[in-house]
Amino acid sequence: MNLPAQPNLPPEMSLPVAPPVAPMLAKAIKELPSQDGTLLYEPKWDGFRCIVFRDGDEVYLGSRNERPFNRYFPELIEAVKRELPERCVVDGEIVLRQGQILDFDALQQRIHPAASRVKLLAEQTPASFVAFDLLALGDESLLETPFGERRARLVEALAAAGDRVRLTPVTDSDERAGEWFEMFEGAGLDGIVVKRTHQPYEPDRRTMFKVKHERTADCVVAGYREHKSGPIVGSLLLGLYDSSGVLHHVGVAASFPMARRAELVDELKPYLLNDLGAHPWSSWMSQDESTTQRMPGAISRWSAGKNLSFIPLAPDLVVEVAYDHMEGNRFRHTAQFRRWRTDRTPSSCTYEQLEQPVGYNLDDILAR
Structure with missing residues (x-):
């Protein structure tokens, strides 16, 4: 997390360890x-x-x-x-x-x-x-x-x-x-x-x-963002279907060697969509703070100044990714690419496949 720049400096303190200190x-x-x-x-x-x-x-x-x-x-x-x-x-x-x-x-x-x-x-x-x-x-x-x-x-x-x-x-x-x-x-x-x-x-x-924790999930690849260095793949945009058939943006897979990023452009060409209107996430352009389904092109205070436009792909390609855990209906951190799943249909990539941890009481943890 990168906090917005702030002008206020650490106060003058007479402590033996003075701010700022980078954490261990x-x-x-x-x-x-x-x-x-x-x-x-x-x-x-x-x-x-x-x-x-x-x-x-x-x-x-x-x-x-x-x-x-x-x-x-x-x-x-x-x-x-x-x-x-x-x-x-x-x-x-x-x-x-x-x-x-x-x-x-x-x-x-x-x-x-x-x-x-x-x-x-x-x-x-x-x-x-x-x-x-x-x-x-x-x-x-x-x-x-x-x-x-x-x-x-x-x-x-x-x-x-x-x-x-x-x-x-x-x-x-x-x-x-x-x-x-x-x-x-x-x-x-x-x-x-x-x-x-x-x-x-x-x-x-x-x-x-x-x-x-590390688990795996099969996700639909519905688009990608280009890398900051040029027209190669920066991150794959991942989706999962809910019980009503809506494809939700759940996160990205982004950790690739530079040579692999270039290879992915060719691998994804057959799935390119020229018309964003035919894409399940076409409504991202009209998203505001009240939108409940987060879209991959949204501008927020975390991303101000960054180009978050994406290249739409037909939601026909399935990838297996590793993830640590969910935060709400999204991956908490960047997922890791594991392999293409040509044996899986996109419609089978639903939230139901995800393992749900057994609930636990925070007060019980802190009481220890």
């Missing part, structure tokens, strides 16, 4: 590592990564790209003052819950340019902060302190936390982590993060590990 990152691996006596396992929260700096009444919410979240989440500013220590730096995730599940779509709506809209959404859909690391407390920097000790200090520091600032659960059991991996997805979480107890905090380095 995780490297993706396929399977949960077995416990070797040095590992701790946490749920992977699906929200906006944020490092909170508090120095008395001064609060700075730093995003992953080191720009401030302050204007978008005024309710968290107040929560931090109520529920975190007087002087501290805490790493965590801004999340938004709807009932007992996380709602990333609703969280994205919070990044809005209008102050009046921000104020309204802060009241209607307040966010929470889930803490999982402690970088500084009082006058002490903890960047070089082993994570096992930082975790213990974080538990103590959050003893007075309440409804809006929560502490992520952690376990040293690989068996329990495996259970969490399966169970917690039903509450909108998307995997497990693995940390070593002896690790210092290393900003902007991928020294942790993450294991995310």
Whole structure:
């Protein structure tokens, strides 16, 4: 997520770790590592990564790209003052819950340019902060302190936390982590993060590990966007049919080597449509903020200035893609191309094929 540029700079703070700080990152691996006596396992929260700096009444919410979240989440500013220590730096995730599940779509709506809209959404859909690391407390920097000790200090520091600032659960059991991996997805979480107890905090380095869900789906390819470098394929536009026969845009597959992008242009030529009016997504041109079915040509605050026009294809080609999980009726992240499915009919590419995780209660997760 790239936040719009903002003029406000980090405030002058007398903390031992000053903003901005690039968060420590995780490297993706396929399977949960077995416990070797040095590992701790946490749920992977699906929200906006944020490092909170508090120095008395001064609060700075730093995003992953080191720009401030302050204007978008005024309710968290107040929560931090109520529920975190007087002087501290805490790493965590801004999340938004709807009932007992996380709602990333609703969280994205919070990044809005209008102050009046921000104020309204802060009241209607307040966010929470889930803490999982402690970088500084009082006058002490903890960047070089082993994570096992930082975790213990974080538990103590959050003893007075309440409804809006929560502490992520952690376990040293690989068996329990495996259970969490399966169970917690039903509450909108998307995997497990693995940390070593002896690790210092290393900003902007991928020294942790993450294991995310991966599933496959057969989708209709209904168009493509050209690559920013020229007339080759940038991303395939993917669709699934609902029970009434409407083809919904569910995401894109975009990770191809440059040579493969050129090859795809030739492979897709037989499916080209010259008339967008004959395409199931022709109505994207008249989409506005009230449209419930997102279309691939929509302009939004996330895409302002980008050319989102697409080259329409007859919806006759089926592709198998890998994805981690759904967010509403769309893939949460970019899907990965696996293979063409010439044995599948487009009409068989429906939402019904998707595996639905068993529901789980967010309060039960946070109570751990």
